[in-house]
Amino acid sequence: MNGNIDIVTLITLIVAVVVILKLRSVLGRRTGDEESRIERYRAERAQQEAAAGSEKVVTLPRRDNDEADYRAEGDVAIADAQARITAFAGKNTNVKQGLLEILRFDPSFDPEKFISGAKSAYEMVVMAFAAGNRRLLKDLLSGEVYEGFAGAISEREARNEEIDQSFVGIDSADILEAEVKEGIASVTVRFASQLISATRDAAGEVIDGDPHRIKEVTDIWTFSRDVSTPRAASNPNWKLVATLANA
16 A cells, blocks of 8 residues: 555445444434333233143033033933834834833843844753753743753653754744833743754654754743843843743
8 A cells, every 4th residue: 555545445434434323323322112112022922922832732621511412422322222222113112112111221222132132042042951051041041930941951851861953043033022110121022943853762762853854933032131220230131031932
């Protein structure tokens, strides 16, 4: 440098000085509303944090709403069960009223499931009687009916006779009657089944029936269970309390 100030440098210095003075005038001056602006900032920040936090909060439903929903679901279930019973009974109003009465004591009662269970019980009882299986019969029969079945088995054994039997199947199982009396629910079912049955003596000779012929059999059985209290109704097991053979 020769000691002369370049015009460009001079202009640059002037501009820099002006900018610095301008910044000092703005940044170094208090306007009097700093505290209010800080408070506004804090308030806005608090609102933002609250909003963000609310997204993570799960609001639990009120207890009365829970109970109302539960009752509504129960009402729907009962209405559905009543509709199924009405459809199941068809035009037989006596059966429908009896099944609805059972439903009143046992909201879980379903006639179709009952019939399915009754069919299984029917086959088990028929085969257990033929085999002389007293233990199984005792679980499925009422005391009075069991005594009758056990007595017949004892008489057969005393004669040294055996029943050779095959269960072919059940053609139909229809509810004839249903009722609740003094807390005891009863359902009477007519079974139409097919069996191959023959009674043999001690020598193995057939003395009754035919081991090569299918026999059509119709039985009318009544099943019962205690539904007098919710605790009693919680036991779903039915027992055979009466039998009537038509063939």
